[in-house]
Amino acid sequence: MISVIIPHLNQADQLEACLCSLDAQSLPRQLFNIVVVDNGSTAPPVDVIARHEGVRLLHEPRPGPGPARNTGAAAVRSEILAFIDADCRAHPDWLRSIHQALEAYPRGTILGGDVRIWGSDQRPLNAIAAYESVFAYRFKLYIEQHGYAGTGNMAMFRRDFEAVGPFAGIEVAEDMDWGRAARAAGFTFRYVEDMIVFHPARRSLQELYQKWDRQIVHYRNMADGKPRWRLRWIAQALVVFVSPAPGAITVLTSDRIKGVANRLKAIAVLCAVRMHRATTMLSVIRKGRTVSWNR
Template sequence: MKLNAPLISVVIPHLNQAEELDHCLASLAAQRLERTRFEVIVVDNGSSLPPYAVVGRRPGTQLLHEKQPGPGPARNTGIQHSSGKVLALIDADCRADPDWLRNAMHALESSQEETILGGDIRIWRDDPKAFRAIEAYESVFAYRFKLYIEQHGFSGTGNLVVRRSSFEKIGPFAGINFAEDMDWGRRACRAGFRFRYVPEMIVFHPARRTLHELYMKWDRQIQHAINTARDQPRWRIRWVVRALAVLGSPAIDFAKVLSSERIHGAGARFKAILILVAIRAHRARKMLSLMRKSKAVIWNRNVDA
């Protein structure tokens, strides 16, 4: 540990998202927590053009490189080279609320040693007066960290704060063939740690621009899920039943759209329902089509590549 080391190390994995990373670093520069109390480490994971210029505009921000593909190995490299007693994880395409780190520290100070913090992720909108269809859908269904933490016992890594001592006991994140946040969260729970949802710990994520981007997101998650399912007995039957359940699930989730406080107006709710039906139909088709395919996973490839 370095002398006069910062208290918090913010670690950001990056792959072909220079513009989004620029917004992320700007949000960290605007933190209300004193800048000397935290460091920022970006770990590039094989971008076609590493973000030298973006990082170079932010004094004190480190840029590292990790050749092994996947956000998990990139985070591990950043953590290995960090100095803080507290690790704060955020994704390159996210923007932190100005009080993100300050609220995280307040919550951590009032939590037991075995506690890991997960916060709220909200959809960023350039026009706060109107909802695009995908913005409306994702405002209701994306990044439900409260649900993940309170019902499933783990938090996503796009908004996670953990003591270094806890991370060292749990171990590093897994590679690209695993849903690394779920895998790490389950290992943390087995080791006796518990996740706490902190609604004041806010991070914003832009909505996907197109249905294709949403499809790619679900394709990755479905690939992770089928990789796990193949190890279970009678997995094919279970998988087909699961796919059919996904296809019919919009009938149940209409109520969530109509009652959500995160969107407003009949138009936004109608748009969200249209996207909901399209996504669930795609997920069901993809689940069935993957039953004879390989285990390859791509975590964050530029959709224009």
């Protein structure tokens, strides 16, 4: 049995699309259950849940998707836990791929899959979708080079989750933090190409900036207190400042985007985002900011 755990906060329309994608899974419905954990929405998604048979709605008052996922995991007894975000849509074979991969890999393996921008195979794309098709949700890179999987598309045996421990709160990037703890406990992350979920592109450059503002504060909180962290932080900001040049090469050679026009749009957004990231990193050296999600 697989339990699908979905943290939710003020995303009723996206949750509806997510649950519809889970209704369409090729894995037989009796082999999985779904738990939505609301994290303090203005209006809990009661009506959305009622339209989907067998979906359970829980509530977690502590802010952050990490605590919401912990509540969902604690409330189920399935052998396998699968995590997806409320604003994602699962490929029809998502759960089947998880089931097959966990049977194939050795014990102690944590799975992460591919996250694609919804509609990224269409042409032309708008500038934000073109950029995010290349640079957003690079789970293969996270897993193979940085040793952690994003929680928007991750699965594992329950016993392994319990051995590592719960996700952290909103103050840090809970996927990176949990990944470090998992590696320290001897677990291995595996990228599963056929384990696919889709995420809509953000609607504006401002939304992209907000996403990076949140991530930068997470990274600052995780770096704070380490030896010479401010010098390292400034050096990293300078690297980000000059990074559009190699980033443009990534755009031009990526197989996740097609067409000259789409690539030029992606490069334009790349330059804007990297400049914003560098200036924001320098602005938070003295004092961090409050972290929130979906507000």
